[in-house]
Amino acid sequence: MYRIAVDLQGADNPPEVLADGVIRALADSSDLCVYLCGDKENTEKMFEGKGVDMKRLIIVDAPETILNDEDPVAAVGIKKNSSLAVGMGLCKSGDVGAFVTCGATGGIFVTAMKTLERIGSPVLLAELRKADGTPFCIADCGANVDCRAEKLVHFARMGKAYMKALGVENPRISLLSNGAEDGKGNAVTKKANALLREAEGLNFTGNIEGTDILMGTTDVVVCEGFSGNILLKTIEGSVKAVLGEGVAMFEKVSSADDARRDDLYRVFKRLYNQYDYTELGGGVLLGFKAPIIKGHGAATAETVYHIIKNAYALVRNDLIRKIEAEFSE
């Protein structure tokens, strides 16, 4: 049985709306057990009469919620029974192997730092799909805005372990820069390139430019959180702009009968889903005893379904053992 703690509090949508994602994930995998951290009474009601196997849905009372507009340090200090504290407590005790939440980012970080044993440096990793449909990841994409070059080697190791957990045998690791040659980059990047060239056990393929990210040349994009965040959000924004506009343009240039338009919408919707990393896998916070998979604040039941599936795969494929191996070598 693979055990995962799930927190449906603190998102824009109420837990009742998100609960469907849990039900779908449980129905998919008979060896998945969810520890749902939330207000007990309310949570029990949410799942009543939904045909859920209650042996695989354990409700753990967590009556408090850390909100997005609260000061995270203060809120974590006061709300000892928040869904974040309870969920990460289950990670700490080893009852579960991963934690899924759509809650407040600041609260997640502060609670993790306070609660969980560390393995390596904390890094926020995003999983996306390349044009050919295969996954890759960006590490870091916002948790470490300014970095020393040494940190980027840690990110490379985390990314390597993550991609191995997804079944990629010898992940190719690339360093985000403004040019493909080793000499290109800002000061941190140039130094990180040299360190990555020297590092043992990393399949480092050199620098990568923004043009080549989606073209299938790498498995792990290593970068400071500042540029990683720009990379991630620019992919998202560009894809949305092109697809949104494509639909509008098609309507203008086409003599479009309905069937033709339906075709196009289907293509665009598929493309859109492929690049919508928040729907697909969420951000993954690594560097702790258990992976924390974070859906965006505007998460839907669909998002929750996908991020639980992602957490399940990471537990099943022993991500944490792989990270430990990377950092003990």
Added chain:
Amino acid sequence: MYRIAVDLQGADNPPEVLADGVIRALADSSDLCVYLCGDKENTEKMFEGKGVDMKRLIIVDAPETILNDEDPVAAVGIKKNSSLAVGMGLCKSGDVGAFVTCGATGGIFVTAMKTLERIGSPVLLAELRKADGTPFCIADCGANVDCRAEKLVHFARMGKAYMKALGVENPRISLLSNGAEDGKGNAVTKKANALLREAEGLNFTGNIEGTDILMGTTDVVVCEGFSGNILLKTIEGSVKAVLGEGVAMFEKVSSADDARRDDLYRVFKRLYNQYDYTELGGGVLLGFKAPIIKGHGAATAETVYHIIKNAYALVRNDLIRKIEAEFSE
């Protein structure tokens, strides 16, 4: 008459192939005069019998070419009669108001620094189109990889002057960051935000994220060259990936008859052109007595046509006076 120096040497395609772009631009604007810097004999042959008004095409002998694989400092020192040296000499003497080239980037920088009077800090600006079709620019996109925060205020002023030359009355200026709030960013960005808030005469609208760049919320994106280059290339790469894949997917999901497929290609081709900044306007190097408009190395006659048109608009709309006004205030 608007006078522009054009260099067709040093690109992947030979000058003969690129010459058509010059002919088209001359045909478009009867008040455009091109000073073509190249090997005289060869250049004369290229335009023979093409119906060009030779009063508006002045051939200036420049028998040498600075190549991409040469050390730029050494090459500029030796090749006194390179097309870059001759073209920028015409800018210096005031014979022309702008210089267009698809030559070696390093050679362009070194020649400009050596030859031309400076106004403000050198900045490489890229002009792109937003989803609604209106232009915006990124400053800097690669000339200044690591910057002090003060430089970003210079970039904002250059971008403002540039957008004014394109007819935008009070350009909105935004700072690229990993979050929209003022407190978000790496150390340089946080400091630049504070300086931009204090700066006089700038319509600074705060930070902008990668998701919002193409959505029409700003006219000038200010950033260090490192993140600007990542932004620019990620837009390009994402658009290409989505469009390329869109075609492939359409073929799979669609019962596509030929007319339907033609429609789609037309939509994708238009979208592609809209986002292909190198085809559209090239990179613009500012900070000198004349703007230098650079096409990419793989430029075609179409590229040359577009970048001459862009140079023509910048001269006609008095970009350099607008930059001088920004830096004398």
